[in-house]
Amino acid sequence: MSKVLSGLRYSAEHEWLDASAPAKVGITQVAADALGDVVYVDLPEVGATITAGESCGEVESTKSVSDLYAPVSGTIVAINQDAVDNPAILNEDPYGAGWLFTVDVSEEGPLLSAQDYASANGGDVE
Amino acid sequence: MSDPKKTSLHGEHEKLGASFTDFGGWDMPLKYGSELAEHKAVRATAGLFDLSHMGEVWVQGPQAATFLNSALAGNMAIMAVGRAKYSVICNADGGIIDDLITYRRAEDKFLVVPNAGNAPVVAAALAERAAGFDVLVTDASADTSLIAVQGPASVAILEQLIDAASHDVLTGMKYYAADEVAVAGHDVLLARTGYTGEDGFELYLPNAQAPALWAALMEAGAAHGLVPAGLACRDSLRLEAGMPLYGNELSLDVTPFDAGLGGIVSFKKEEDFVGRAALEAKKAAGTQRALVGLKGLGRRAGRGGYKVMSDGVVVGTVTSGQPSPTLGYPVALAYVDNAFAEIGTELDVDLRGKAEPFEVVALPFYKRDK
Numbered sequence: 001m002s003k004v005l006s007g008l009r010y011s012a013e014h015e016w017l018d019a020s021a022p023a024k025v026g027i028t029q030v031a032a033d034a035l036g037d038v039v040y041v042d043l044p045e046v047g048a049t050i051t052a053g054e055s056c057g058e059v060e061s062t063k064s065v066s067d068l069y070a071p072v073s074g075t076i077v078a079i080n081q082d083a084v085d086n087p088a089i090l091n092e093d094p095y096g097a098g099w100l101f102t103v104d105v106s107e108e109g110p111l112l113s114a115q116d117y118a119s120a121n122g123g124d125v126e
Numbered sequence: 127m128s129d130p131k132k133t134s135l136h137g138e139h140e141k142l143g144a145s146f147t148d149f150g151g152w153d154m155p156l157k158y159g160s161e162l163a164e165h166k167a168v169r170a171t172a173g174l175f176d177l178s179h180m181g182e183v184w185v186q187g188p189q190a191a192t193f194l195n196s197a198l199a200g201n202m203a204i205m206a207v208g209r210a211k212y213s214v215i216c217n218a219d220g221g222i223i224d225d226l227i228t229y230r231r232a233e234d235k236f237l238v239v240p241n242a243g244n245a246p247v248v249a250a251a252l253a254e255r256a257a258g259f260d261v262l263v264t265d266a267s268a269d270t271s272l273i274a275v276q277g278p279a280s281v282a283i284l285e286q287l288i289d290a291a292s293h294d295v296l297t298g299m300k301y302y303a304a305d306e307v308a309v310a311g312h313d314v315l316l317a318r319t320g321y322t323g324e325d326g327f328e329l330y331l332p333n334a335q336a337p338a339l340w341a342a343l344m345e346a347g348a349a350h351g352l353v354p355a356g357l358a359c360r361d362s363l364r365l366e367a368g369m370p371l372y373g374n375e376l377s378l379d380v381t382p383f384d385a386g387l388g389g390i391v392s393f394k395k396e397e398d399f400v401g402r403a404a405l406e407a408k409k410a411a412g413t414q415r416a417l418v419g420l421k422g423l424g425r426r427a428g429r430g431g432y433k434v435m436s437d438g439v440v441v442g443t444v445t446s447g448q449p450s451p452t453l454g455y456p457v458a459l460a461y462v463d464n465a466f467a468e469i470g471t472e473l474d475v476d477l478r479g480k481a482e483p484f485e486v487v488a489l490p491f492y493k494r495d496k
Contacts, residue, residue, distance in 0.1 A: 037162040040427075058478075062449060062451070065427070
């Protein structure tokens with residue numbers, strides 16, 4: 001079963017957000033497993049403004065391409081160039097080395113607890 | 127929607143931790159871990175596939191060859207015993223009901239292998255078209271399993287499971303041929319008719335023996351790098367090999383000429399086959415579109431359904447597209463207007479609102495060294 005980390009909060013669209021400031025964002029293992037091998041990620045640029053609930057990039061796997069949705073509104077502080085250069089780390093370590101960007105949060109979108117996200121999407125809370 | 131059907135090997139896939147997908151009404155393994163790793167294993171060593179969802183329809187009787195010539199678009203009567211032939215079964219309008227492989231097992235005995243989702247339709251069409259012929263059409267799909275070993279290590283793996291006396295059957299077998307042989311003690315129909323662009327074999331046998339044969343192949347293959355391989359990598363492998371997939375490139379709305387399969391339609395044979403008049407008219411009228419290979423010049427892949435553009439004007443549609451794991455760039459099959467089908471033509475694919483450059487290239491995208 002896919003892991004859902006208890007220390008994070010989640011969007012219904014399968015992004016996770018940590019509690020630091022600026023907040024770190026990635027996609028869940030549930031999403032990474034469903035996508036299959038990730039081969040390309042398109043991330044917002046540093047300094048760009050993102051809006052909660054709206055598409056801010058794309059994640060492409062061998063089989064399909066999916067939108068990356070902003071879990072919060074705010075300004076992008078940094079992006080993970082390692083994930084752009086080696087998208088496979090989204091599959092290998094989605095909550096660690098496979099993080100996507102950090103964001104200076106101006107407003108939160110609707111976010112779920114690990115338990116609520118796991119109930120809706122499957123996965124084991126750890 | 128009824129529950130998806132399960133092959134005789136479903137339990138083996140569960141033990142191996144497969145994730146499953148519905149394919150043609152069957153609950154089939156999509157992948158066992160990483161589909162990219164499975165793809166690369168088939169190119170480098172070998173992969174083991176469960177293709178038991180494919181159909182198996184036997185056609186037997188004094189008029190078997192003549193009957194198949196009237197039911198299918200190709201000329202089955204000229205095929206030698208022991209060989210196989212790729213063909214299509216069309217409707218009266220010349221639309222493709224399915225593409226299929228036919229094996230000639232004896233002068234008066236053939237095995238027709240349609241695609242999973244189409245198997246019942248093909249079996250019914252053959253039974254209906256058999257009226258008036260001295261043939262027996264038997265749909266053995268529900269009782270027959272099909273295991274494929276694909277990749278450069280295929281011969282070495284099978285050699286371990288075949289008696290020395292039968293080694294010549296294995297090593298001497300031509301592409302698009304088949305023979306009966308015992309593999310790990312199971313009498314199978316062994317065929318060399320792969321779909322991945324690699325050397326490889328398909329093994330037909332009764333359901334009850336399939337799990338034991340699967341296990342024997344897994345064990346014999348372990349030292350050769352054999353891995354179980356799912357439908358996800360089968361699709362990326364067949365796309366690299368430039369082979370059409372029913373439902374993507376082939377359908378009732380497509381004639382064999384559109385799909386570049388005009389060469390397998392036999393107008394020379396005597397029999398009046400289903401779709402002949404329509405196909406003769408379509409051939410005379412010429413095609414408006416062509417199935418082409420597209421190589422992505424950027425990193426993004428075109429996907430089935432995406433529009434193909436030239437100077438902002440829609441000139442075609444992608445039918446299959448993925449990043450090619452072997453070649454390292456995106457590849458796609460697409461139907462485009464004839465004027466844009468020439469090798470080297472530069473086109474764009476509309477990737478969700480962004481134009482990404484592609485170039486028409488010769489098929490197949492990938493060809494193994496022989």
